[in-house]
Amino acid sequence: MSKRPNFLFIITDQHRADHLGCYGNPIVQTPNIDGIAAKGTRWDKFYVANPICMPNRASIMTGRMSSLHGARHNGIPLSHDHTTFVELLRDAGYSTGLIGKSHLQSFTGLPATNQYAPDPALHTPSEGLRDAYKRNRHTADYDLEVVPKWNTPLAERMDNHFYGFDHVEIAADHADAASGDYLLWAREKNPDFDNLVGPENALPDNRINAPQAWRTAVPEELYSTSWIAERAGAFLQEQAKGEAPFFLQMSFPDPHHPFTPPGKYWDMYEPDNIPLPPSFGKSETPPIKAMREALEKGTDPRDNQNPFYVTEDEARAIIALTYGSITMIDDAIGRVLAQLEASGLAENTVVIFTTDHGDYMGDHGLMLKLLLHYQGIIRVPFIWHDPCAPAQGKVDSGLASSIDISATILARAGIQAFNGIQGRDLFASDPPEAIIVEEDSQRAMTGFERPQRIRTVVTQTHRMSLRQAEDWDELYDLKADPQELRNLYDDPAAQDVQKDVTERMLRRMIDLQDRAPLPAYRA
Numbered sequence: 001m002s003k004r005p006n007f008l009f010i011i012t013d014q015h016r017a018d019h020l021g022c023y024g025n026p027i028v029q030t031p032n033i034d035g036i037a038a039k040g041t042r043w044d045k046f047y048v049a050n051p052i053c054m055p056n057r058a059s060i061m062t063g064r065m066s067s068l069h070g071a072r073h074n075g076i077p078l079s080h081d082h083t084t085f086v087e088l089l090r091d092a093g094y095s096t097g098l099i100g101k102s103h104l105q106s107f108t109g110l111p112a113t114n115q116y117a118p119d120p121a122l123h124t125p126s127e128g129l130r131d132a133y134k135r136n137r138h139t140a141d142y143d144l145e146v147v148p149k150w151n152t153p154l155a156e157r158m159d160n161h162f163y164g165f166d167h168v169e170i171a172a173d174h175a176d177a178a179s180g181d182y183l184l185w186a187r188e189k190n191p192d193f194d195n196l197v198g199p200e201n202a203l204p205d206n207r208i209n210a211p212q213a214w215r216t217a218v219p220e221e222l223y224s225t226s227w228i229a230e231r232a233g234a235f236l237q238e239q240a241k242g243e244a245p246f247f248l249q250m251s252f253p254d255p256h257h258p259f260t261p262p263g264k265y266w267d268m269y270e271p272d273n274i275p276l277p278p279s280f281g282k283s284e285t286p287p288i289k290a291m292r293e294a295l296e297k298g299t300d301p302r303d304n305q306n307p308f309y310v311t312e313d314e315a316r317a318i319i320a321l322t323y324g325s326i327t328m329i330d331d332a333i334g335r336v337l338a339q340l341e342a343s344g345l346a347e348n349t350v351v352i353f354t355t356d357h358g359d360y361m362g363d364h365g366l367m368l369k370l371l372l373h374y375q376g377i378i379r380v381p382f383i384w385h386d387p388c389a390p391a392q393g394k395v396d397s398g399l400a401s402s403i404d405i406s407a408t409i410l411a412r413a414g415i416q417a418f419n420g421i422q423g424r425d426l427f428a429s430d431p432p433e434a435i436i437v438e439e440d441s442q443r444a445m446t447g448f449e450r451p452q453r454i455r456t457v458v459t460q461t462h463r464m465s466l467r468q469a470e471d472w473d474e475l476y477d478l479k480a481d482p483q484e485l486r487n488l489y490d491d492p493a494a495q496d497v498q499k500d501v502t503e504r505m506l507r508r509m510i511d512l513q514d515r516a517p518l519p520a521y522r523a
Contacts, residue, residue: 004094004245005388005412006349008340011060011249012329013053013101013174014256014369016358017046017381019326027269028323032334033383036351040385041394043426047435047458049402051357051369051377053103054078055438056402060356061085061104061163063406063423065438068514070133072440075112077105077142078163081135083418085406086164086247092415095244097167097235100228100251102145103356104163107172107179109146113443147172147179154181165249169231171224174253175325176216176260178224186222193222207267210317211302211310211367213259220263220328224253229332233339240343245413250336254325255359257368261324268327269320276315276362277376279483283364286472287372287447292365294446306445307360307368315362322361346387350412353383354405363483371441371448373456373465373474374484378437384426386412398431399460420516434459434501434508457505464489464501475501 017023021030022037049059055066058078062069062085069082078084090096116131118124128134144154144162155168162168172180176197186193195201202214220226232250239246254261261268291309294300302308310318340346360366363376382400385391403423410417411425424432437456444450453468463484465474475489475498488494 003348004414005386006239006245006345007089007247007409007413008336008349008351009247009249009409010252010333010351010353011101012252012326012353012355013254014357014359015326015355015380016361016376017379018376019255019322019361020381022383023381027274029327030330032330032337033353033381035337036353036385037383038393039387039390040351040383041391041396042384043382043396043398043400045397045435045458045460046354046380046382046400047378047402047437048357048380049436050438051373052439053356054106056356057103058082060354060402060405063403063417063421065403065422065436065512066440067438068420068422068512071104072438073442075106075442077137079135079137080141080163083420084164085410085417085421086249087161088164088410088415088418089247089413090161090164090166092413093244094413095167095239095242095246096161096165097246097248098162098165098251099169099232099235099248100171100224101253102162102168102170102251103172105142105145107145107147109143109148145170145172145180150180150183153184167235171228171251171253174256175224175258176214176218176262177258178253182224182227185227186218189222193218196222205266208271208317208321210259210314210321211308212257213318213321215266216260216262218260218262220265223262223328225325225328225332228252229335232336236336236339236343236345240345247409250333252329252332254329255322259318259321259325261321261328265324265328266321267324269323271313271316271320274316274319274323276312277364277483279364279485280312280315280362281365282483282485285364285372285474285487287445288364288366290447300446305368305370307366307370307372308446309365310362310367315365315367318367319361322359348387350387350409351385352405352409353381354402355380356402371439371445371452371454373437373439373454373463375463375478375482378456378458384408396426399433399435399458400426400431401435419518420514422512432508432511434504436505436508436512455505455509457501457508459501459504462497462501464498464505 022034050056058071171182196217199214205215295309407423408426435458441451456465476484
């Protein structure tokens, strides 16, 4: 039997596909990630199962859609009742590690909006009977990532393993505001660390004036990106001493807002040299019009997680800062890859790169994410380099999804997938005719009167998004209109196309119906 492969699974946060050199970006410098692609395969039409952090990370872990694993939006942790592919690796004898962002559980600890208000005219069920699930993920073992309670390392508080990971060192939150195990380390390195973070402690800079952007006083060596690379290197050093194969997830909280690349990465890219996206200022979709009007009136706070409209100067500045964060991550990846090579592990380590979702980054005049499924949000990079089967820069144009990652890793490890996994082995199966993207929001946002429930289908030629309780939907011809500016949904000339795409959507949703649990007996 051949030696089982190791895996280095690299994941960034809120990082769109075209913000890499190997995906055609001529400005951002990503030589190390590009180098992985040059030796392997990259997927050109790789889509998220859900364009939000917690749901899509849970889909990566389980190989299942968020409508099945139940982590529909941020604030709902992944249930321990759901099997993860990392647990199967662990079960097969792999040493498993997670360095960096997890976000399989909630960060804030803030109470959720009460969506089950007692009705005084009716008998209200007891607390344990108010939900369709009796084990509803509200117990202490789902509070391990709550930042206000993070006074000791998560490894000291977890029971046996963390979703299959035996070794965990976690960075919660993002950018200058990163916390968790990373923050405990940073405070140990510099007892005055808390006086380096946040806009109130920022270094002076007159060049950048954009929402959620400040020149952090945190030095490069104490920034979360550097910590993740250092700790990943230490994990690899330990693995080189043993015989067991390993799976390491190296997960960066950037390039996510707030926009605070440290040191030289802050002004590595000049905003004046950043071109605006072709769709900037051209969209008349109802919520985008509302966000643009909110900017003009000054009524949109633009300081939270919700998408917002930006000026041209703000768009260029934020993209430049994001490129700085990406290049810092690429430099960190380069150091880890060099250590992998020096340790002798590279010849048997599959290196994988992806991200959890994208960012508008100025598309249609917007920043951040949520609710509008443009390509910059739902299309992400996926790169695979197997030293035992080098592909030399192959590009796969088949449709693929983040639910496919787990099945592909398990197949390469020689492990049978669990019943109910929805993803496919990308190397041993034909691509589907359509990809489904799900999103359920928690709250109303600018331009929307109510929380949204959206289902999107992507084919080789079109993207269609349907909304619950709204009077408008979307259909775009991705070949003729790659910027998604002309909505064909109500166009009489596109009704045959709409019918065809709708049928493909329904058939794919049937494919994605649950096949778990296994029956105990024959009927």
